[in-house]
Amino acid sequence: MVERLISLKYLNPHITCNICKGYLIDATTVTECLHTFCKSCLVKHLEERNTCPSCHLIIHQSHPLNYIAYDRTMQDIVYKLVPNLQLNEQKREREFYRKRGLPYPKANSNSYSNSNDKDVYKYQNESNTNEENSDYHRSDEQVNILLESQSGCNLKQMKRKYIRCSSHATVTHLKKFVAKKLFNNFEKYKEIDILCNDELLGKDHTLKFVWVTRWRYKDPPLRLSYRPKIDF
Numbered sequence: 473m474v475e476r477l478i479s480l481k482y483l484n485p486h487i488t489c490n491i492c493k494g495y496l497i498d499a500t501t502v503t504e505c506l507h508t509f510c511k512s513c514l515v516k517h518l519e520e521r522n523t524c525p526s527c528h529l530i531i532h533q534s535h536p537l538n539y540i541a542y543d544r545t546m547q548d549i550v551y552k553l554v555p556n557l558q559l560n561e562q563k564r565e566r567e568f569y570r571k572r573g574l575p576y577p578k579a580n581s582n583s584y585s586n587s588n589d590k591d592v593y594k595y596q597n598e599s600n601t602n603e604e605n606s607d608y609h610r611s612d613e614q615v616n617i618l619l620e621s622q623s624g625c626n627l628k629q630m631k632r633k634y635i636r637c638s639s640h641a642t643v644t645h646l647k648k649f650v651a652k653k654l655f656n657n658f659e660k661y662k663e664i665d666i667l668c669n670d671e672l673l674g675k676d677h678t679l680k681f682v683w684v685t686r687w688r689y690k691d692p693p694l695r696l697s698y699r700p701k702i703d704f
């Protein structure tokens with residue numbers, strides 16, 4: 473394996489906030505354009521405006537705050553790349569609360585980077601309550617899905633309609649799952665369509681993308697249906 477030394481100078485543009493120009497703290501990403509900022513910087517910005525500070529995309533006319541998400545992966549990268557940032561930030565936060573005589577809200581969480589996840593990924597929160605320890609993809613976000621045969625089509629229902637899988641899984645993965653269950657043959661996945669709200673889903677969409685774009689305001693599980701492929 474070849475190890476390369478990369479100067480922080482080259483990485484800095486990717487791990488700094490375009491608003492405060494400091495290293496990202498509570499990295500929070502606009503789900504529409506994937507630009508990342510400090511949570512506090514972005515929230516402050518969106519109290520006045522509805523556009524992304526980097527690319528000026530209109531995030532949402534009236535509720536831009538619903539289209540941002542805590543980005544644990546990015547924050548972990550920043551903390552790994554910038555020694556002492558996490559420690560200094562924790563010190564600074566504790567000091568902030570101590571000066572104001574307030575309890576430190578993160579006192580009970582031993583890992584700083586996990587502390588904000590649950591309020592952002594509500595669906596993850598929902599899905600983690602049951603099988604917390606039996607999940608092989610625990611580190612992935614999970615999505616609960618109700619997967620049914622589209623009414624009126626000639627494909628039968630599966631025995632287990634409720635499934636739970638990584639949000640990184642794609643629509644193609646689901647098609648293969650259905651093909652395996654219905655025909656005992658993965659290869660037949662190309663003969664299946666998957667739909668959400670009766671809208672055909674692209675094969676490369678991840679379940680996270682489907683959730684964020686099609687099911688954001690609805691309760692879990694994410695309801696999907698399958699039918700024989702229709703060629704247009």
Ligand SMILES: [Zn+2]
Pocket residue numbers: 489490491492493494496497509510513
């Ligand atoms: Zn910032």
Ligand SMILES: [Zn+2]
Pocket residue numbers: 502505506507524525526527528529
């Ligand atoms: Zn943007």
